[in-house]
Amino acid sequence: MTHSPGLARALLEAGINSIAEVPGPDRTRRPAVLLRSSPWKAGSAQTPWHDVFDLDNGHIRYYGDHKVGLTVPPGATRGNSALLEAFAIHQAPTPEERALAAPLLLFRSVPRRGKPKGHVEFCGLGIIERAERVVQWGGREHTTFVNYVYDIALIDLTAESDAVSWGWIDARRDALLTSPQTLASAPQAWQEWVKHGNSSLPRLRRRVAKARTTKxxxxxxxxxxxxxxxxxxxxxxxxxxxxxxxxxxxxxxxxxxxxxxxxxxxxxxxxxxxxxxxxxxxxxxxxxxxxxxxxxxxxxxxxxxxxxxxxxxxxxxxxxxxxxxxxxxxxxxxxxxxxxxxxxxxxxxxxxxxxxxxxxxxxxxxxxxxxxxxxxxxxxxxxxxxxxxxxxxxxxxxxxx
Incomplete structure (x- = not known):
């Protein structure tokens, strides 16, 4: 589903997976960041945090990748660095800057045939609303460490039947296209967000209840x-x-x-x-x-x-x-x-x-x-x-x- 002919395959091997930046005609942009949550690992020594996926109300609380024993600053790990970079552009004040923003594609592991792992489902398209430094307990000795946690808004994909075209990500990986040109294949709600910014998120947020209302x-x-x-x-x-x-x-x-x-x-x-x-x-x-x-x-x-x-x-x-x-x-x-x-x-x-x-x-x-x-x-x-x-x-x- 995420294969782009002639390009490196987008993977979900880690929790936070960044697609390599592209030197577009206007500015360098990151085509997308793929996030994976593994609920079966939550609370373990390796993964002490518990991500929250409230898909009905379009909200995800996702923890970064800093862990006990790492000597680098919390924001310097590969995953946190990518998300903090994305967060800065998600908060950009102009449409021109927001057109560069990396979309977050969210997945989570789900049980299948009695097995708790090995199968992932697509959960939506997200925009980071807030990033916060938090102190957590972790490791076998339950020592404290500093990490980041991100509040992510899932946007409404009703117009696309809750799907995202990978052709949009391919377009964002095309070094010959400007960021505004790639918007033509973006979901409708993403285009609205680029145009109007975070003030439009309340009406663009994914809400399952909307499907049960009548215009x-x-x-x-x-x-x-x-x-x-x-x-x-x-x-x-x-x-x-x-x-x-x-x-x-x-x-x-x-x-x-x-x-x-x-x-x-x-x-x-x-x-x-x-x-x-x-x-x-x-x-x-x-x-x-x-x-x-x-x-x-x-x-x-x-x-x-x-x-x-x-x-x-x-x-x-x-x-x-x-x-x-x-x-x-x-x-x-x-x-x-x-x-x-x-x-x-x-x-x-x-x-x-x-x-x-x-x-x-x-x-x-x-x-x-x-x-x-x-x-x-x-x-x-x-x-x-x-x-x-x-x-x-x-x-x-x-x-x-």
Whole structure:
């Protein structure tokens, strides 16, 4: 995978493996540094440190190669020297300097067929955010020694399907190409980092949770479609009568939860005052008998303009009301910001999000099944049926029914 015809092979024999520098037309550059972590060695006399690979959150804490008994300064060992050199350019203030920066390609040993070593997996493309001198214990006599530890940000490779083209590294090894010319084959996030610097790392960092979010544009209906017209009709019907929208939200939430094959019991709508932040209450039954349990469902309805967004703070207020054994449902005519979704996934909020696109899809389904596809008639039927379900009870009372 790392073979370049006519050039020395890039190896992973050591923990820190530098590809030889290239005298490019603009300036000398190092094509890449390959880092390997061997978890099975961690804590041993030879390798007393424990590297941290938090791939889900795009963070790696990697220890340098200084060891007990070495007489050279900690930053003078081959590996630390290469990483400190890379760190200096990773902190460069201009795009021209950052174009020279050596990419870090990270690997770690993983078990295979019962063996703890001998097989490595690619873990991502990194940029050094921080280098720190630390004092460690090591060797058979557990004496102290000074080493370096590096905090590395893994950047997002979603656009490249979590892969890095070795052709990019080949280009960086080509002495006839300038550093800016080699960027054409670099991953998209690397190009963005070269352009904008470390201030862009928060949005470029690899976050597995991002894969479980939906872009705002994908939550929106195409203007001019019948679905978009229906959603606008629903919004206008309840704008100024948003308490009535709670009945619609409760009905849609029930349909969504039942659609997943679960047994859902509709409870009641809360009164306008004293609702404690909940608009409707239901119960989700899982299993049966001794192998079953019931969850309180706390619902929030938010009728907003279809082009508006629900924020992370608004969702957090609903989550703050949840107790152990409760889940939340948030129903809106708008969409959810990506920041709100990301916080929900990362903090593992037990909440179901139903946006305007899904809302109108479910309402149209109800209208088709029960009202001959007459959406206004469907809405009025839901409202008339909900009048007797408004009450001021405690949510946990649903478990007694």
């Amino acid at each position: 705002v544009k994908d939550q929106r209906l195409m203007i001019g479609t019948s679905e978009a017209t229906d959603l606008e009709t629903v919004y206008r019907r309840f704008d100024g009568h948003k308490h009535d929208f709670e009945a619609i939200a409760a009905t849609v939430a029930a349909r969504v939860l039942r659609g997943s094959g679960q047994h859902y019991i509709e409870g009641w709508l809360t009164r306008r005052s004293g609702d404690g932040g909940a608009d409707f209450v239901g119960r989700l039954d899982l299993g049966s008998g001794l192998a079953g349990t019931s969850l309180v469902v706390l619902g929030q309805a938010k009728c907003i303009r279809p082009d508006s967004l629900v924020s992370a703070e608004q969702i957090a207020r609903v989550v703050a009301r949840l107790r152990r054994g409760w889940i939340g449902v948030y129903v809106t005519t708008g969409a959810y910001s990506e920041a709100a979704q990301l916080e929900m996934v990362e903090d593992q909020y037990p909440i179901v999000l139903i946006n305007g696109r899904d809302l109108i899809s479910e309402l149209r389904g109800i209208a088709r099944d029960d009202h001959g596809s007459d959406l206004p008639a469907c809405i009025e039927h839901i409202l008339s049926a909900s009048e007797k379900t408004v009450t001021n009870r405690r949510p946990e009372e649903i478990l007694l029914e």
